[in-house]
Amino acid sequence: MAREKAKVYINGKLIGFHPNPEALTKELIEARRNNIIDSQVNIAYHKHTNEIYINCDSGRVQRPLIVVENGKPKLTKEHIEKVKRGELSWQDLVEQGIIEFLDAEEEENALIAEKEEDLTKEHTHLEINPAAILSIITSMIPFLSHNLSGKALHGAKMFKQAVGFGQANFRMRTDTESYLLHYPQKALVKTRTMDLIGLDRRPQIQNFVVAILPYYGFNTLDAVVINKGAIDRCLGRLSYFRTYESTQTRYPGGQKDKFEVPSEETVGYLGEEAYKALGEDGLAEVESYVKGKQVVIGKTSPPRFLEEIAEFGVVRERRREASVVVRKGMDGYVDRVILTQGPQGDTIVKVKVRSDRIPEVGDKFSSRHGQKGVVGAIVPEEDMPFTASGIKPDLILNPHSIPSRMTIGHLLEMLAGKAASMKAEQIDGTPFNDVDQEELEKLLMQHGLRPDGMETFYDGISGRRIEGKVFTGVIAYRRLYHMVAHKIQARARGPVQILTRQPTEGKEKEGGLRFGEMEGETLIGHGASLLLQEKIVEDSDKVIQYVCEKCGIVAVDDKIRNKKYCPVCGGSKVYPVEMSYAFKLLLDELKALCIYPKLNLVDKA
């Protein structure tokens, strides 16, 4: 049976048919290797559907591989020598077809060897380095090849949440929110990717001395114990910046906003205390202390209606308060005040407020192996366990975090970190290229330490020797940007929603925590229905409404004339009924649907 012609697609569009797809694919790939067509073009032939996909559009991720022909890599020792001498560049190698870029589609048809020793005749490509199968972020996890794959994912995820020295121009920047780690460090255990992207110049980690030990129950369930002394020496400290912004808008009719300290006559005046930090120009003074609800940018707007006639018929302009205040619960020092102009020529003010975020109970820390934890206790230095040589760990990690998660890389990094700190040199932990455990053990032995990283510890409180040895080492830890100071929220009473009169939701609105459907069911399950009633009526939107006995409809309560009467029959036989406001709203909505909800009153039992 004659084979059908193969469909040929360019960027997903069918452009024609070809009788010999294998030859066409081969020819096109050959042309790319001979630099006739661009290296960014990928050709993939799908045998089972008999389709050729040629892709040259944007948005495909490509990765470089060494071309292999007849089981021999095209890249030879001479090439490497030439590259070393600077006679050949990467671009040259690509143009000569020694290295080529594959996308996900073409990769499907490739057989890629991990190492040169593995090469057979069937192989089409060779990995430049086994670590190249990983993404930039993932390949920054040292000893990754010793970890569970899932932990690589966790570790990589948290790289993006780490606080560090992210940008050198942070003084000039006006991001709404930004963080800056104090005294970041180079990682003692590095990977080659870190060198390539220059992570040591924009570091985001600090090297912690870590002991794997329980500590009086303060580090159970993924909590960590931190040494107060270490925090006092600036461990994990950071600055948090928040920028407040305001524009001096111009309105039609020649009026405009004004940056100033609002006068007492301003509509919505916030009180003298709120404007304390402002200078004469209405902007907060640099390095002045501001706290929640205080004004950082004083601004007034023109009155909304032009002719506002005051007493005695005098037209007086009362400007409205439009200042920018510090967020509730936040405080800090004014770091910088920037005046600039918007596209319409309006003056824009940006005030950057800085505050310290010293590690506290509840803040989040993580190593590079997906071992995240929340601070469970900050222990005075004198209460920390110490080694025979007097070393106190910065952080105590619970041993239960290790066996089930199988993060051997974490342990190896601790060992390598310890060796590196003794050797005073960075150790390479690039995945698949890392140093052997034996080598690390040898290094530790050379410096008079036990090769297994174990050390004798003494309890800081009782001074007694801790039975058994404790695994200790130095490992890179990151402070993650989830902080208690930004999340803590509690309420006993506070604002309610207008429509339902139930408490508001969310931290910003000082909201309550919802006692939801499932929570209510648990109470019913226990038979605690009076408690449930208290939770959903008393603690929420309880009202007393007067209801007409005859019509069963909520009565009108005329407070001015001190009269209560039924809106339907006009009678005054109304009785107080306790109900949730949401129910009253339901009754109103039923009436809006033309349903007459009649309440039959009985005496309260």
Add this chain to the structure above:
Amino acid sequence: MPRKNAESKEKPSEKKKTKQALKEKFAELRGNLPEKIWNELFEVAEREKLSEEEIKKLIEEAKKEYEQVLVEPCEAAGIVAAQSLGEPGTQLTLRTKHYAGALEVSVGSGIQRVEEIVDGRSKTKYASMTIYLNDELKHNKRKAEAFARDIVDVRTEDIARVKEDFKKKTAEIELIEERIAERNLDKEVMLSKIREAIKKGEVHKRRDKLIIQFPKELSLLKIRNEVLKIMRKRLQGISGIEKTIVTEENGEYVIKTLGTNLKAVLKRKEVDPYRTTTNDVMEISRVLGIEAGRRAIVEELHKTLTENRIKVDLRHLLLIADLLTFTGEIRGTVRTGIMRLKQSPFARAAFEETVKHLFDSALHGEREPLQGVVENLIVGLPVKVGTGRVELIMKE
């Protein structure tokens, strides 16, 4: 040990007598202890050779324990049952996500199956029967397999292809060799059965083919209808049974099927009608009555849950089964099922189709008795369970 056994075997009648005597003696202490526990108590008493004083104490302790585990008046048994099934159920959904990509996952087991039963769906997605055989067949593998083959539903279209020639007004039915081999059928028998289905026209047989010459006056549409009728003709088996497999279970041969038809299978004399069953609870309740349906619900739920290593107390399942069947037919916990039967308009409105229920009940001038859970939550009154149930009445 053997000697002891011999001893106990010697005079069982005598011991039974004393046990019976003891039971009668303490009868007034029994209270509300159920039969099973009552009997167990005396077995223990006998084994441990307790004195009468000790037996009295034992009964009192047992009564105390038993009363403690009883459902108390005003206890929210339904909510507790729902939570007891729901909580491990969420675990089940979470776990199936981990198995994503595994081939074994199907609606046949897991949370979807529980949902299917509880919702009272009329069609079970993976219907299957377990057919127990009568004494003659159950130890005879060959006969069991022959029977299993015999009940598979085979239609003409399953084993033959047809070619119509409208010009000559003929149709050619040709058996497909592989399909017949697959089903282990007899070619000649099948051909003759197809032949029986042909009502109009002359039939010629040529090897595996049947050639039908329709009368010339027959219209093309009628020819087509005739052919379709032949193709849909059931040649053998019970309608609905798609596949069968013979397995060995506790030393006897049992047939498992894909597809179900309980009524027709029970009529066959080869099966054991007392044990043969299906996993389609609706079908059981239709064929054997609602009480059988209730049992089937309990058993199917229990099977699905234990298969997934979830331990739920049987009494919760009994309650659910009672709720689903108390109307006399299986009604699911869906808006068209028992939810529609709720007398409270608020309870119906709170579940689904709020506005529709509100309008309907307003139209009929319904009265909200405020007896259920949701109704009282809406109004803001204490729910009538537990502490909310009791009321004090003043002495006159």
